[in-house]
Amino acid sequence: MAHEIRRIAVSTGGGDAPGLNAVIRAVVHAANKRGWEVFGIRDGYNGIFLKERYPNGTGIIPLTRERVRGITHLGGTIIGTTNRGNPFKYPMPQPDGTIKETDRADEVIAGFREHGFDALIAIGGDGSLSIANDLAKRGNIRVIGVPKTIDNDLEGTVATFGFDSAVSFATEAIDRLHSTAESHHRVMVVEVMGRTAGWIALHAGVAGTADVILIPEIPYDIAIVAEKINERERAGRHFSIIVVAEGAMPKGGTASVIEKELGKAERFGGLGEKIAAQIQALTNKETRCVVLGHLLRGGSPSAFDRLLSLRFGAAAVRALEEGQSGVVVVLDPPTVRYIPMEQVAHRVRHVPLDCDTIATAKDLGISFGI
Ligand code: F6P
Numbered sequence: 001m002a003h004e005i006r007r008i009a010v011s012t013g014g015g016d017a018p019g020l021n022a023v024i025r026a027v028v029h030a031a032n033k034r035g036w037e038v039f040g041i042r043d044g045y046n047g048i049f050l051k052e053r054y055p056n057g058t059g060i061i062p063l064t065r066e067r068v069r070g071i072t073h074l075g076g077t078i079i080g081t082t083n084r085g086n087p088f089k090y091p092m093p094q095p096d097g098t099i100k101e102t103d104r105a106d107e108v109i110a111g112f113r114e115h116g117f118d119a120l121i122a123i124g125g126d127g128s129l130s131i132a133n134d135l136a137k138r139g140n141i142r143v144i145g146v147p148k149t150i151d152n153d154l155e156g157t158v159a160t161f162g163f164d165s166a167v168s169f170a171t172e173a174i175d176r177l178h179s180t181a182e183s184h185h186r187v188m189v190v191e192v193m194g195r196t197a198g199w200i201a202l203h204a205g206v207a208g209t210a211d212v213i214l215i216p217e218i219p220y221d222i223a224i225v226a227e228k229i230n231e232r233e234r235a236g237r238h239f240s241i242i243v244v245a246e247g248a249m250p251k252g253g254t255a256s257v258i259e260k261e262l263g264k265a266e267r268f269g270g271l272g273e274k275i276a277a278q279i280q281a282l283t284n285k286e287t288r289c290v291v292l293g294h295l296l297r298g299g300s301p302s303a304f305d306r307l308l309s310l311r312f313g314a315a316a317v318r319a320l321e322e323g324q325s326g327v328v329v330v331l332d333p334p335t336v337r338y339i340p341m342e343q344v345a346h347r348v349r350h351v352p353l354d355c356d357t358i359a360t361a362k363d364l365g366i367s368f369g370i
Contacts, residue, residue, distance in 0.1 A: 007117050008118060009040075013131065014076070017148050017161060018075045018297075020302035021074045021317075022077065022305075022313065039115065040061040041060075042054060046059065049107035061078075073181045075301065076298070088131065089101035119144070120141055121145075122134040124147075134344050142320065143326060145329070150297055155348075156328065156330045163199065166192075173190065177190060178209070185285070186288060188288055189242050189244060189287065189288070189289040191293070192245060194247055198270070198280035202351055205366065208241070210233060212225050212229075213242075215351060219253070222369070230283055316329050319338050327339060327341060
């Protein structure tokens with residue numbers, strides 16, 4: 001029995017990921033099938049409360065079947081997103097030039113009322129889902145979360161959409177680097193995204209037959225990394241591939257941060273080049289670095305991610321129809337089910353050090369720098 005739902009809002013928050021548009025399309029089709037209307041809030045929640053930036057209601061986009069036609073395979077999000085969109089801590093410029101984090105959540109809630117939205121489907125990572133959960137509590141808004149991140153670091157779901165696409169691209173890149181590394185007898189360092197969890201580095205490194213994989217969960221010793229390179233050299237393997245997650249860190253050290261803005265997560269970067277310089281100094285082998293960065297966020301979603309995204313979107317609508325709220329749809333093979341938002345929000349799912357993928361990597365002779 002539908003619980004008096006007529007109009008639902010959709011928001012996409014945080015870093016984009018391949019599959020977002022597939023979720024949006026499934027939500028629109030499933031909702032329209034039930035006689036519900038769907039509206040997209042532009043750029044996280046900005047479109048519903050930053051009226052000066054979106055005049056004449058342009059921050060809200062009616063999402064019809066026509067509007068979502070042919071978007072399943074498109075990367076990005078047709079309603080936009082932001083990494084600076086926490087309305088509870090909105091960065092407000094002050095007269096003295098400083099930035100003050102200001103609670104503007106009540107304006108978002110007021111916007112919901114003005115537009116007559118009966119529920120929200122929030123598509124995002126741990127940060128965005130936490131915001132949605134807090135909005136739901138303060139504004140008594142019905143909300144369903146859809147887990148999104150290429151980092152695959154959300155609790156409660158076996159996978160997030162975007163991850164398979166990122167790993168597939170990174171693996172192809174590593175394959176390409178094998179040929180140039182071997183031709184030039186070089187060490188190639190490949191830096192991938194992964195702030196606090198090394199899922200992309202681990203999966204792409206193993207699939208791409210890397211020689212060293214460095215992840216945030218395992219602080220590394222650069223001398224041990226260098227010894228692995230020298231060991232290969234002595235065995236006549238005059239090239240090596242090192243895959244590093246941007247958030248990896250040396251034993252006793254910290255992650256490589258290049259920027260920290262108020263109202264925005266710190267930006268990681270620079271680790272690949274640092275490791276390349278250290279390896280070249282320690283091994284006297286020519287070493288180069290390639291940073292895949294946002295290439296991992298773009299592009300068309302893989303078939304796995306398209307299907308997972310469509311499943312998540314339709315499941316979110318069914319959850320509303322069943323009267324659910326404050327839950328996240330999650331992949332729990334062979335099905336998609338709902339778990340409380342608290343089990344996902346404000347949490348990070350790290351790579352378990354006893355997982356079989358790490359055991360497999362070690363059995364394949366891959367070093368984790370320890
Ligand atoms: O959380 C996803 C993610 O891609 C991280 O892996 C990365 O560190 C971050 O977003 C980059 O954020 P931005 O797009 O703001 O640079």
